[in-house]
Amino acid sequence: MSDHVYKKVEIVGSSRNGIEDAIDNALRECARSVQHMEWFEVIDTRGHIVDGKVAHYQVTLKVGFRVETA
Amino acid sequence: MSDHVYKKVEIVGSSRNGIEDAIDNALRECARSVQHMEWFEVIDTRGHIVDGKVAHYQVTLKVGFRVETA
Amino acid sequence: MSDHVYKKVEIVGSSRNGIEDAIDNALRECARSVQHMEWFEVIDTRGHIVDGKVAHYQVTLKVGFRVETA
C-alpha cells in the first residue's frame, strides 16, 4: 500500500430483499465501469414504501478503488 | 409529484431478528395512524444487549408521507 | 415569550417555481392543521430533474408553533 492513490465514487443500490442485497447490487453495477475496487462506506440507508411496506431499500455507498499509477 | 406537500414523523422500531425486521415493525405501526407513506430514512441504528448478545435491534426512522392537499 | 412551549413539525414543500415558493406551499398546507406557527428552519433543499431541467424544488422545513398552555 506504498504510495497508491485511490478515487471514490458515490453510488446508490436498491433491492427488494434487504440492505446487504442493495449493497451487492450497487457493487455489481459499479464493477462494470470501475476496476480495483477495494472498499465501500455506507453513507445513507433509506427506502420506498408501497402499501405500507418496504418496496425497495436504497443504500448510498462511497466506493474506493485503486488508481493504476504510471 | 407536482406541488405535493409531505410531512415526516420520527419513529423507532425494534426487533429481535434484525435491522430490516425492525424497520418493518416501525412501518407496520406507523401505518395504523398515517396514510400515504412514501419513503423512510434510517437515522440511527442501535440495540439492547442482554447476557452479552443482541436482545433487540432498535432502528430510528424518519417516515415521509404525502399530505392530501385541498 | 415568558414560559411558552413550542413544538416543531417537519414538512416538505415542492414547487415548480423556486425555493421561496416551495416554502410558501409547505406553510400553506401546514396552516391547515397547525395554529400559531412562529418560525421555520430550512433543513434540506433538493429537487427532481426531468429532461435535464429542474422539474420541482423540494424544500424540507422544520416549522415551530406555539402550544397554548393551560
Place this chain on the structure above:
Amino acid sequence: MSDHVYKKVEIVGSSRNGIEDAIDNALRECARSVQHMEWFEVIDTRGHIVDGKVAHYQVTLKVGFRVETA
C-alpha cells in the same frame, strides 16, 4: 422492551430559571397530549437576552414515547 415501537416529537421548553426548568416545562406541556413518555434528548440550548442578561433559556428536546401496539 420486546417489539415495542416508539415515536419522537420535537418540543421547545423555556424558563426564566435555568436549563433543567426549561426541560421540565417542555415535558409538562408534552404530557398533556402524549402518553407513555420514556426518554428525552437535548437537541439545542439557547436563550433570549434582555438588558444584557438571560431572560429565558430555551431548550429543544426530542421526546420519545411508547406506542401502544395492537
Place this chain on the structure above:
Amino acid sequence: MSDHVYKKVEIVGSSRNGIEDAIDNALRECARSVQHMEWFEVIDTRGHIVDGKVAHYQVTLKVGFRVETA
C-alpha cells in the same frame, strides 16, 4: 424503480442572478456528459463579493442519475 442503480456526481454552478439560476447552470452543463439525471441535492451555497455586492452565487449540488443496467 425496481432494482435500479444510481450514481451521484458533485458539481458547482454559478450565476449572477440567483440561487435557482446557479442550479440551472450546473444542470445544463451536467447534462452534456450525463444522461438520465433524476434528482439534485443542494450541498452548499456561497458566493463571491465584488465592491461589497454579490458578484456570483455558487451552489454546490450532488446530482443523481440512473445507470442503465445490463
Place this chain on the structure above:
Amino acid sequence: MSDHVYKKVEIVGSSRNGIEDAIDNALRECARSVQHMEWFEVIDTRGHIVDGKVAHYQVTLKVGFRVETA
C-alpha cells in the same frame, strides 16, 4: 492570493422578499464596517411566520474579507 490572511464574520440578514435579498441586506450592512469583502457562505436559512405566511427570511452568512498585511 500569495500569502494573504482573511478574517470571517458571522452576520444575519433579513428580508421580506426572499433569500437573495436577505443576503444583499446582510452584505450592505457588513460593508459599512468591513473592507475587502471577498466571499460569503450561507450557514443557515430560516424565517419568521406571521398569519401563516413568511414575514421575513433570515439568512445567516459567514463573510470573508482580506486583511491588509503590513
Place this chain on the structure above:
Amino acid sequence: MSDHVYKKVEIVGSSRNGIEDAIDNALRECARSVQHMEWFEVIDTRGHIVDGKVAHYQVTLKVGFRVETA
C-alpha cells in the same frame, strides 16, 4: 423585526458554580463591548478538572446582537 441585520460573536464563559453561571459570566463580559444583544446559542459545554472534581465549567456561546442600520 423588519429588515434588521444581526451579527454574532463567539465567546467562552467560565464559572466554578455551574453551566448557567458560566453563561451569565460570558454575557456580562460581552455586554461591555456589544450593545443590543438579543439571543445566545450554546455551542459547546466542557470544563477543567482538578483533584478529580469540576474546577470550572466552560461554556462556548454564540451571541447575536442587532446592528443599528443607517
Place this chain on the structure above:
Amino acid sequence: MSDHVYKKVEIVGSSRNGIEDAIDNALRECARSVQHMEWFEVIDTRGHIVDGKVAHYQVTLKVGFRVETA
C-alpha cells in the same frame, strides 16, 4: 437505573455474512473483557471488496456497559 455510571468503548466487528453478524462478532469479543454490557450504537458501516464483491462487512460500534459503583 438510579445513579448508575456507564462507560462506552468503540469496537469494530467484521463478518463475511452480513451486518448483524458483524455486530454479533464485535459483541462476542467485547464480552471477553467487559461485563454488564447494556447497549450498542452503530457508528459506521463499511467493508472490503475483493473481486468486485463484498469480502467482509465492517461495523463500528460504541458499546455501553454499566460500571459497578462502590
Place this chain on the structure above:
Amino acid sequence: MSDHVYKKVEIVGSSRNGIEDAIDNALRECARSVQHMEWFEVIDTRGHIVDGKVAHYQVTLKVGFRVETA
C-alpha cells in the same frame, strides 16, 4: 504542557438532581480507575422520564487525562 500525551474515555453519568450533578457522578466514578484527569467535554445530554417527569438526567462526557510518559 510540553510534549504530554492525553487519552480520552467516554463515560455516562446519571443523576436525579440535574446536569451538573450527573457530571459530578461521572467524574467521581471515573476517578476510581483513572488518574490525572484534566478536562471533560459534554457530548450528549438526555434523560429518562417516569410519570411525565424527569427521573434521571444522563450526561455523556469525554474525559481527558494525562498519560505519564516514560
Place this chain on the structure above:
Amino acid sequence: MSDHVYKKVEIVGSSRNGIEDAIDNALRECARSVQHMEWFEVIDTRGHIVDGKVAHYQVTLKVGFRVETA
C-alpha cells in the same frame, strides 16, 4: 469567474513522508485524467501503522476543476 461550472472528485493520496506529500501525490495522479484543477479541500486525514509507527499518511481530498462550457 463569470458563469463557470466546476466538478469535484474525491481522491485519496498516500505518502510515507507527511500530509503535504500525500496531497501532492493525490494531485499528481489526479492531473493525469483531469484538467483545469483549481482547488482542493481536505476531507479526512488518517494513516496506517506498522510496528507502532506511521507507515503511510492517507489524505482524502475533494478536488474542484473547471468544466469547459460550450
Place this chain on the structure above:
Amino acid sequence: MSDHVYKKVEIVGSSRNGIEDAIDNALRECARSVQHMEWFEVIDTRGHIVDGKVAHYQVTLKVGFRVETA
C-alpha cells in the same frame, strides 16, 4: 483560569510552504489586532491549485483569546 472569559475569532492563513506555515501566518496577522491569544482550532484545510500543483495551502482557524475582565 478562575472566571476568565474568552472570545474566538475566525481567520484564514495561507502559505506556499505547508499547513504549519499557514497557521503561523494567520497567527502573526491576528496578533496585530488581538492580545492574549491562548489557543487555536483548525476548522478547515484546503488550497489553490495552479498547473496541477498546490499553489497555496489555506487553513481556517478559530483563535481563542482571553478578555481582560474589569
Place this chain on the structure above:
Amino acid sequence: MSDHVYKKVEIVGSSRNGIEDAIDNALRECARSVQHMEWFEVIDTRGHIVDGKVAHYQVTLKVGFRVETA
C-alpha cells in the same frame, strides 16, 4: 482480515515541531500499552499559543488495534 475484531482508543499527542510529530508522539505513547495498532484517524487539530506563536500542536487521534481473538 477474515473475522477480526478491532478496538479504537482516543489519544491526544502534542509537539512543538508540527502536526506529524504530534501524531508520532501519540503513537509512541500508545504503543506502550496497546499491541497490534493498525491505523489512526485524525479527529481534531489544535494548539496552544504563547507570545503570539504556536507553542504546541495538539492532535487528537483515534487509534485502531486488532484484538487477538480466541
